[in-house]
Amino acid sequence: MTSLTTFYLSGILGKEAFGSDGDAIGKIKDLLVSAVPSGQNDPGQQLITGVKLRIDGVTKFYSFNPFRVSKAREMINVTCTGLIELSREEVDNGLLLDENILDKQIVDLNGRKLVRVNDVRLATLPAGTFAVAVDIGIEGLLRRIGIAAPIKRVLSLFKISIPARFILWDDVQAIDFSNLNIKLSKSYAKLHMLHPSDLADILEDLGKKSSASVFSALDEEKAADVLEELETDAQVHIVESLPVGKVADVFEKMPADEVADILDELEDDKAELLLKEMEAESSQEVRELLEYDDNLVGSIMTTDYLSFSGSNTVEEVLRELRLKKPESAELYNMFVTGKDDRLAGTFNLRDLVVSEPDKKISAIMKSEPVSLYDDQKTTAIAELVSKYNLLAVPVIDRNEQLQGMVVVDDVVEDLISERRTRKRK
Amino acid sequence: MAGLKIGIHRRNIFRRLGIFLMILGPGIITGSVDNDAGGITTYSVAGALYGYGLIWTLIPSFIVLVVIQEMNARMGIVTGKGLADLIRENAGIKITFLIFIGLLFSGIGNTTTEFAGVAGSMEVFGVSKYISVPIVAILVWVLVVKGTYKIAERIFLIFSISLLTYVVSAIMGKPDWESIGSAIIHPRMELSTRSMTMVIALVGTTIAPWMQFYMQSSVIEKGLKMKNFKYTMADIIVGCIITVVVAFFIMVACASTLHPNGIVINEAKDAALALKPLAGNLASQVFAFGLFIASIFSATILPLATAFFVCEAFGFEAGLDKKWDEAREFYILYTGILVISAIIILLPNAPLIQISIWSQVINGILLPVVLISMMILINNTKIMGTHVNGRATNIIGWSAVVVLVGLSAALLILPVLRL
Numbered sequence: 001m002t003s004l005t006t007f008y009l010s011g012i013l014g015k016e017a018f019g020s021d022g023d024a025i026g027k028i029k030d031l032l033v034s035a036v037p038s039g040q041n042d043p044g045q046q047l048i049t050g051v052k053l054r055i056d057g058v059t060k061f062y063s064f065n066p067f068r069v070s071k072a073r074e075m076i077n078v079t080c081t082g083l084i085e086l087s088r089e090e091v092d093n094g095l096l097l098d099e100n101i102l103d104k105q106i107v108d109l110n111g112r113k114l115v116r117v118n119d120v121r122l123a124t125l126p127a128g129t130f131a132v133a134v135d136i137g138i139e140g141l142l143r144r145i146g147i148a149a150p151i152k153r154v155l156s157l158f159k160i161s162i163p164a165r166f167i168l169w170d171d172v173q174a175i176d177f178s179n180l181n182i183k184l185s186k187s188y189a190k191l192h193m194l195h196p197s198d199l200a201d202i203l204e205d206l207g208k209k210s211s212a213s214v215f216s217a218l219d220e221e222k223a224a225d226v227l228e229e230l231e232t233d234a235q236v237h238i239v240e241s242l243p244v245g246k247v248a249d250v251f252e253k254m255p256a257d258e259v260a261d262i263l264d265e266l267e268d269d270k271a272e273l274l275l276k277e278m279e280a281e282s283s284q285e286v287r288e289l290l291e292y293d294d295n296l297v298g299s300i301m302t303t304d305y306l307s308f309s310g311s312n313t314v315e316e317v318l319r320e321l322r323l324k325k326p327e328s329a330e331l332y333n334m335f336v337t338g339k340d341d342r343l344a345g346t347f348n349l350r351d352l353v354v355s356e357p358d359k360k361i362s363a364i365m366k367s368e369p370v371s372l373y374d375d376q377k378t379t380a381i382a383e384l385v386s387k388y389n390l391l392a393v394p395v396i397d398r399n400e401q402l403q404g405m406v407v408v409d410d411v412v413e414d415l416i417s418e419r420r421t422r423k424r425k
Numbered sequence: 426m427a428g429l430k431i432g433i434h435r436r437n438i439f440r441r442l443g444i445f446l447m448i449l450g451p452g453i454i455t456g457s458v459d460n461d462a463g464g465i466t467t468y469s470v471a472g473a474l475y476g477y478g479l480i481w482t483l484i485p486s487f488i489v490l491v492v493i494q495e496m497n498a499r500m501g502i503v504t505g506k507g508l509a510d511l512i513r514e515n516a517g518i519k520i521t522f523l524i525f526i527g528l529l530f531s532g533i534g535n536t537t538t539e540f541a542g543v544a545g546s547m548e549v550f551g552v553s554k555y556i557s558v559p560i561v562a563i564l565v566w567v568l569v570v571k572g573t574y575k576i577a578e579r580i581f582l583i584f585s586i587s588l589l590t591y592v593v594s595a596i597m598g599k600p601d602w603e604s605i606g607s608a609i610i611h612p613r614m615e616l617s618t619r620s621m622t623m624v625i626a627l628v629g630t631t632i633a634p635w636m637q638f639y640m641q642s643s644v645i646e647k648g649l650k651m652k653n654f655k656y657t658m659a660d661i662i663v664g665c666i667i668t669v670v671v672a673f674f675i676m677v678a679c680a681s682t683l684h685p686n687g688i689v690i691n692e693a694k695d696a697a698l699a700l701k702p703l704a705g706n707l708a709s710q711v712f713a714f715g716l717f718i719a720s721i722f723s724a725t726i727l728p729l730a731t732a733f734f735v736c737e738a739f740g741f742e743a744g745l746d747k748k749w750d751e752a753r754e755f756y757i758l759y760t761g762i763l764v765i766s767a768i769i770i771l772l773p774n775a776p777l778i779q780i781s782i783w784s785q786v787i788n789g790i791l792l793p794v795v796l797i798s799m800m801i802l803i804n805n806t807k808i809m810g811t812h813v814n815g816r817a818t819n820i821i822g823w824s825a826v827v828v829l830v831g832l833s834a835a836l837l838i839l840p841v842l843r844l
Contacts, residue, residue, distance in 0.1 A: 103514055105740075116513070116740025141739055144518045208505035233648030237505075 005071045008135070009097050009120035010144050017053065017067065017078040025080055026055035031064070031122075032086075032094035033131050046130040046169050048122065050086050050094055061086040069124045097131065100176050105206070106134065107173040109190055112198040114175075114205050118144060121166060134172055137165030175210050188217040196222065200229035203238075212241040224253035227262075235262050240270070248277035256282065257302045257410070260289035297381065298374035300411065301395045301404035307335040310344060310362030314355045329407045332391035336365045341401045343394055345369055371396050374403050381411050450657070451643035452494060455636050456664025460588055460671045461723035462542025462693060463535055463781065465716055467630045468672050469696035471623050472679030473688060477605045480676055481612035482624055486631040487669045489825045492818055493632060493796070494640050494661045496803050501644035502651050503812045508641045509737040511808065512798050520798070525738045527791045528635060529758075532731030534784020535633070536766035539727060541777050542720030544770055545694025549713035555771060562767040565725050566760065569745065587718050588671045590711040594700065595674040597708040600681035618836065625832050629788040631668065634795045635727070638734045651812070678704075678712070691778050728766070732758035789836075793829045800826065 009031065016024045032050030048064045063084040070077050095101065097120050105114045118140030121133045139162045142148035152162060173190040191199060191214065199218075203211045203226065215238050218226060227235060227250060239247050239262060251259045251274065263271040263286065275283045285303050292298030306326060308317055321331075336345040345365030355364045370384060371394045384393055385408055395404045471479050497508065504511065513521045543561045544554035614620055649657055679696050682703040690696050693716050701709040729745075732755055736743035741754035749756050769775050800822050804813050814822065 103518060105510075113742075118518075118740065136740060141518070145522050206505070207510070208503070211505070236648075 005069055005124040006132070007069060007071060007076050007122055007124075008140075008143065009102060009122060010140075011076050012069065012078065012122070013098055015076060015078055017051075017080050020079065020081050025083070026053040028052070028078060029054050029059060030096045030098040031131075032061065032091065032096055034094060046132070048129040048131065050091065052096070053083075061091045064129060067129070069122075069129055095174055095177075100174050101134065104174070104176045106175055107191065107194075107202055108136075108167050109171045109173060109193060110167070112194060112202070114202055115167070131169045133166040133168050135164070135166055138162055139164045175206065175214060177213070188214055191218075192222060196225035197229045199226045200234075204231055204234045208237060208241070212238060216242055216246065220249050220253050223250045228254060228258050232262075232265055236265050239266065239274075244273055244277050248274055251278055251286075252282045255302045255304050256285035256289055257300060257404075259286045260299070263290060264294070292374065295378055296374065297372045297376045297378055297395055297406060298403070300378060300381075301372075301374065301406050302329070302410070303404045304330055305333075305335060305392075305394075305402075305405045306330050307337045307341075307402060308361055310336045310338065310360065310365065312361045313357065314352055314359050314361065314364065315357035317361060318352060318357075329392070329409060332407060333394065333405060335369075335394055335402055335405075336361055337402050340399075343369065343371060343396050343400060343402045346394060369394060372406060373398060378411075381406055385411065450660030450664070451498070451640060451647055451649075452657070452661035452664035453667065454643065454664070455494065455640045456666075456668040457588070458639070458723050458726050459631065459633065459636060459668045460719055461535070461539055461727070462545075462716060462720040463538040463785070464630045464672065465542065465675055465719060466538065466693040466781065467626050467785070468675040469679045469693050470690055471627055472676035473683040473690045473696065473699075474623065475620070476680045476684040477601075477608035477677070478613065479620075479623060479627060480605065480673065480680075481609050482627050483631070483669050483672055483676075484609070485828075486628055487665055488821065489628075490632055490665045490668065491662060492821045492825070493637060493799070494665065495658065496799055496814070496818065496822065497637050497640040498644045498649070498657050498661060499651075499654075499812055500799070500803055500809070501641040502649050502654070502657070503809055505645055507645065507734070507737050508638045508795075508799070509734045511802050513738045513740075515802060515805070515808070516798055520794075521738050524791065524794060524798070525735050527787055527794075528638075528731060529735055529762075531633075531784050531787040531791060532635065532727060533762050533765055534780055534787065535635075536724060536728050536731075536762055537769045537777075538781050538784065539720045539724035540766050540770040541781070542693060542716050543724065545692055546697065546713040546717035546720065548694060549697045549709065558767055558770050561721060561724065562763055565721065565728075566763055569725060569729055569759075570756075588667075588715050590715045591671055591674040591678060594704070594708045594712045594715075595678040595681070597704045598678050598682040598700070600677045605677065605680075621832060621836050625789045625836060626782075626785045628829065628832070629785050629792060631672065632792060633788055634791040635730060635734070637795055637799065639726070639730050642730075642733070678708075724763075724766075728759055728762040731762060732756075789829075789833055793826055793833065796822070796826050796829070 012028055013030070015028050017026055017028055019025050028051055030052035031048050032052070033048055034045050050061050051064045051067060052059060053062050063086055066081040066084065068079050068081075070079070101117050101120060103117060105116055107113070108115045115134075115136045117134045117136060119135035120131055121135055123130050123132050139148060139152075142151055142162065148162075155162065173188065194202070199222075203215060206214065211234065215223060215226065227238065230238065251262075259282075263274065266274075275286065278286070289299065289301075289303070304327065306321075306324075308320075317334075331349050333346050333348055335343060336347065338344040345362070345367040346369040347361060347365045351364045370388050370390065372380060372384065374395050374397050381393065384390065390408070392405045392407045394402060395406060397403050500506075500508065500511065506514075509521075509525070512524060540558050540562070544558050547557035548554060614624060644657070678700070679690075683690065683696065683699050686703065688699050690699060694713070697709050697713040697716065700712055733743050735741075735758060736752070736755045739754075742752040743755040744752060747755070769780065770777070800814075800819070803809055804819070806813055
């Protein structure tokens with residue numbers, strides 16, 4: 001017997017396990033692996049901890065410790081030196097390879113997308129049996145159907161090999177935990193490494209149940225970023241399937257204009273409920289934005305902007321920025337306001353960086369800045385942005401008071417589609 | 426952020442064109458694709474062969490069609506998952522493999538039938554199939570891969586109103602409404618292999634297995650919701666009515682002209698040609714034009730849908746928004762189905778009738794398998810929650826399964842009994 005035996009999940013499911021005396025004990029129905037990752041590259045999370053065994057018509061979970069898997073002449077043998085039943089809790093903390101992984105969609109963390117599992121590759125070492133990788137290739141598919149060997153033989157005549165595709169166990173995240181009672185936030189821990197827009201793409205591709213449960217496992221900051229990136233349909237589904245309190249908490253972490261856009265899609269009762277649940281300050285901003293019609297500048301402006309007094313020095317402004325640590329979009333364009341919140345000028349990060357620390361902002365700002373009115377049509381934005389090469393345009397009302405700004409990120413899709421339609425004409 | 430803006434735009438258009446887009450729902454598109462070249466052929470042959478005798482089959486077909494599509498819509502809305510996904514996750518890999526190999530072959534067979542429709546209808550206008558088929562195949566491929574598929578779908582849908590030309594064809598044939606009525610009220614079926622085959626073919630072409638997958642995916646793509654289900658239901662019913670009404674008039678057109686004169690036809694093209702001396706040149710050309718549009722419409726959607734569902738089931742990347750390198754299996758499958766089907770048609774002496782019969786046999790076997798999978802899935806509370814089937818739906822669904830299995834079994838046994 002070699003010290004390393006590799007085999008596939010499909011090869012062991014349904015196999016009979018034999019006792020040390022050579023008698024058949026029971027049929028292997030499933031394998032259990034720890035569902036809660038204790039850390040990256042920790043071999044403990046790959047260890048097979050339990051086995052679902054069917055003995056005389058009764059199915060129970062037993063510890064996999066006394067089990068050994070060996071291979072002799074391509075035949076897999078499973079031997080067992082004793083049966084130790086697992087506690088409910090131990091089972092609940094585990095992930096079932098057949099029930100939760102095989103044939104299911106999982107997240108490929110490196111490829112940042114959903115893949116379907118055709119098989120799982122396992123290895124027995126002196127230290128135990130481990131889940132090594134998931135098989136997502138055509139070979140795994142053919143092996144499961146039981147026609148891999150003959151097809152390979154035929155293709156080998158033509159010197160063609162079937163490509164095998166594996167993803168290491170460390171680089172996958174299971175999604176379907178519907179049968180388990182484990183803490184979800186912990187079991188989805190690996191997903192936090194993904195960029196919000198990748199996560200959003202994955203959520204959109206998932207079924208409704210899974211997308212809601214994955215989303216609810218995210219912390220509020222991440223959840224807010226992901227919700228922003230989702231398509232409208234998916235946003236509405238997520239918001240409607242989570243508790244109001246949780247959604248309100250996430251909304252508070254989002255820019256008011258994004259929240260207003262989502263609320264616009266909901267039924268009035270639901271929107272009102274969410275607004276009431278949110279903190280007064282955040283909900284007030286959203287309410288103001290909701291007043292605007294869909295095709296007006298006000299409806300897509302953000303109220304998260306930075307404004308300073310002209311008498312501030314460059315030094316003071318920089319210090320405040322370090323303290324506030326604003327989002328990068330807020331730094332695209334910063335504003336100077338005078339009496340009654342009237343817009344007096346704009347300046348950007350470059351202006352700050354290249355100026356002496358003791359200079360007054362009023363001396364470096366561009367006065368008479370380009371701006372939009374909040375009740376102007378959104379169609380005016382594209383022209384302004386491309387004409388003046390602006391990343392963010394201040395929005396004022398008819399009293400010249402600063403109301404917010406339109407960020408290019410929010411309109412770029414519209415700009416692209418507008419150019420396309422113009423080209424087609 | 427980005428998607429959201431597009432979403433709002435879409436909603437704006439949606440509000441403005443409200444009624445227009447509401448009519449163009451998934452049910453209506455599915456219902457229109459259903460009247461493809463294979464369908465037109467089967468209805469024509471049935472009408473020519475049995476007169477008004479088999480028109481009654483449209484009524485049970487209609488009921489089963491509505492019930493099945495309602496289940497698909499419900500599954501799509503509740504789970505947000507395609508039927509292929511659900512079958513793969515719950516039925517195991519071997520059944521999945523069988524279903525999708527079957528679906529792939531019937532996809533190729535059906536697409537071949539669509540190209541036969543293109544070839545046949547253009548021949549009525551005097552265009553050789555060696556010109557029409559390659560042009561249409563390339564046109565369809567470019568249309569779909571160059572990303573204007575959604576627009577194409579809309580255009581075809583408007584064109585498919587031309588299917589109503591069959592009403593014109595039918596009326597020009599001066600049908601005997603009284604005997605149509607009595608044929609529907611007193612349904613009859615002779616116990617012969619030939620008429621059994623015809624009935625299975627009629628049901629099989631009206632309730633094609635791939636449509637179930639198509640319906641469920643379109644519902645998900647449209648982002649429909651359970652609280653608006655009555656609109657979805659209306660859309661499904663209208664779609665099914667379109668299917669059945671068009672089928673009815675095709676059968677009437679052939680039954681009132683070809684049947685009394687004892688003209689036997691094998692292809693839809695034959696029907697168009699045979700109409701010429703009996704109902705006039707215009708009726709013949711109108712019939713051929715309807716066939717042409719229906720064939721291109723289905724030749725656009727069928728290979729695409731088939732490639733998509735096979736990829737979905739086996740976990741390959743799929744979708745027109747993916748590049749060739751990202752979704753190689755998908756593009757190879759899609760292109761392969763189109764190319765193989767077009768080549769089969771262009772082969773001199775291609776056994777078209779056999780291909781069309783075989784793809785309907787595959788459909789006939791596949792349909793109960795898909796239906797049984799659906800019935801099991803939709804009654805699973807783990808998947809459907811509170812939206813599992815009600816009793817009435819279950820009774821109709823399972824009866825349909827029993828009848829279809831019975832018909833297929835009878836078809837296999839009858840020749841043995843009459844040795």
